[in-house]
Amino acid sequence: QLFLKYKPYRLILLFKWLAIIFPLAAIIGSCCALFLWSLEWATKTRFLYPALLFGLPIAGFITSWLYSRYGKLAAGGNNLILEEIHKPNAGVPLRMAPLIFISTVITHLFGGSAGREGTAVQLGGSIASGIGRIAGLDKKDIRLLLISGIAAGFGAVFGTPVTGAIFALEVPVIGRLEYRALIPALTAAILGDWVCRLWGMDHLRYSMASFSQMGHFQLNIILFFKVILASIAFGVIARLFSESLANSAQWFKKVIPSAPLISFTGGLIVIALVYITGTRDYLGIGTIAAQPNGLQLGSFFDAQQHHYWSWLLKFIFTVVTLSTGFKGGEVTPLFFIGAALGSTIAHIIGAPVDLFAGIGFIAVFGAAANTPLACIIMGVEMFGADNIVYFAAGCCTAYIFSGYSGIYLSQTIGTEKP
């Protein structure tokens, strides 16, 4: 009787979802693999031909023109996907996938400072929406499928499947976790990442010393308070980033009437920034450097290196790039800004540099995306479990100090921040 009551129903549900999630994850995982490969090609090509930077204004012009000519709804990007999750409507157009793919690669080929997660989320969302239409799902299930698409895209592009799933459950509404989508999102993220890695994609990891031995953990209370202090700064910088992005975009729209011209101007400003600052370190994705010992994300985990203002420079390069209509994600630049700021704070207040770079890495992202749990899990998937207490303290502190103005304007508020 116990078994009759629920087992067949659950099993059928499980198989139905597996039948849809398998192809979904396979397609999204493969697209993410191709995307990661293209990004690496674009970045290395830019290193080979530094003059490509001068094409940035034209590249921006073309991107924005493409979107205004062919984009239609797809121009909504991440926000369109969140809106469709909140209130399923016309669906996410399939054209979003090729458009965001190509335009993100263009950004990186010519040296715009941007990331990957926005692209992965949009690839995932548009493919999920397409599969949902083909499978004839109802609106409730399409909602779950969109969340699964985000999970698969995010999980595959960063190689962090559990983070991808929790991120997708957490991101639509601030202060709410969508338990309803738990199984499809987790399945999609695990399989999406699996497929992406089957294509030979591997992911960078940063090593961190252990400040707590598993099972014999003893909290260092001074270090704990230093983490909280630093994380207040992480939360504030996340908020400043989101607000600068939104305000800068609005300002450009008010001053320059045409989107392609805005992007053209943005490209010119980035070129100017390169010559003002005298460095190309803040162009592109920021995870690999042109020279073997050049500045990149991993540099901030090295206590021997001091880069006090890197966080500010990356902040400016990224806000200019993304607020003038270049495509790409916000998360990888946020990792960079967070790790740079964490390393700077650690040098100033006397704390382990790699630990603080790592906490900055996850906490600034989590605070800007309003996804505190996802960023704790990301810490674990990126750096291991040993420092989970410091990760949790950092991510939650940054979360409450970042306010409600995240990088996803279509997020709604479910629970007020504490």
Next chain:
Amino acid sequence: QLFLKYKPYRLILLFKWLAIIFPLAAIIGSCCALFLWSLEWATKTRFLYPALLFGLPIAGFITSWLYSRYGKLAAGGNNLILEEIHKPNAGVPLRMAPLIFISTVITHLFGGSAGREGTAVQLGGSIASGIGRIAGLDKKDIRLLLISGIAAGFGAVFGTPVTGAIFALEVPVIGRLEYRALIPALTAAILGDWVCRLWGMDHLRYSMASFSQMGHFQLNIILFFKVILASIAFGVIARLFSESLANSAQWFKKVIPSAPLISFTGGLIVIALVYITGTRDYLGIGTIAAQPNGLQLGSFFDAQQHHYWSWLLKFIFTVVTLSTGFKGGEVTPLFFIGAALGSTIAHIIGAPVDLFAGIGFIAVFGAAANTPLACIIMGVEMFGADNIVYFAAGCCTAYIFSGYSGIYLSQTIGTEKP
């Protein structure tokens, strides 16, 4: 302007909570340390004097008499705390703390099969309620404080602070996470665990081989499906456990009119079980053995050992003990049952025994408590991050197969299970 808008308010809030949470965590952490020390004393004393087992019926009689004479509201136990979280009413009486402390130690001294988490949660809840009354908090804040008390108790007693916090946020309502209590719960759990360890308490950890290398993780898809298969069993056993506990308790109440007599009978049945099965391995907490090579929780992580029916025996011993009114927790026996069942399944279907014992350990607990996220985090805090993908797959699968009848009868349903 940005800073003025929110920083002072948040900072004051932070300090207010720290001022309350610090003493709360210090008291709960200290009580948990004393409790863990007493448990170890009780277990070792029982090993030294095996004849203590024959006192179990009398011990049960006294426990139940104590509760019926002095317990009043405190007899509600975990459920009273959850009800006070749902709808703050008369508060949790402070007498709950000494009553549950003493009666749990009695259970373990005389060989009842029980755990620790229920006791820790009740210590945390009653102390939190007491501090809330002293501090003159309003009902909304008392709610948060109760959640924080659970977090501190759970985190300290198992040495898993982040799990304690997430557990406390997840346990009141199925399918909902109480983001509002994020900061106080996390702070209480971290500090509670810190204080408990300052008293010299350490926690057992079980080692597990890595089936995925960090950063170079490649999912083994066959293993993945074996994990899911096993986790269906974990979910079903969790459900059977919760329902057996509730049904058995009801049955005893119907057949025997007096609570002390029920416990007396329960003690007699446990003694009979020892002689029927010819083993004392399933008495008590189950994490340490009387002989150096005796059966205990850690045995199931050893691929050389085969204990095919251990899960069933521990199941029966525990249901008899807890359903006849002995006090103690359900979670440590669930760890034992899960690890034992995981090891058995791994032997049968050909899978890594330590991995499956570990997944059983966390998944049966998570499924019976309806706290899937907390049990993923517990896997990470107990066994490290390397196998997080398998932990997540196992915990979520078991969660959806355990139904709504968990070990906490006063849990309410927030989101239907997928």
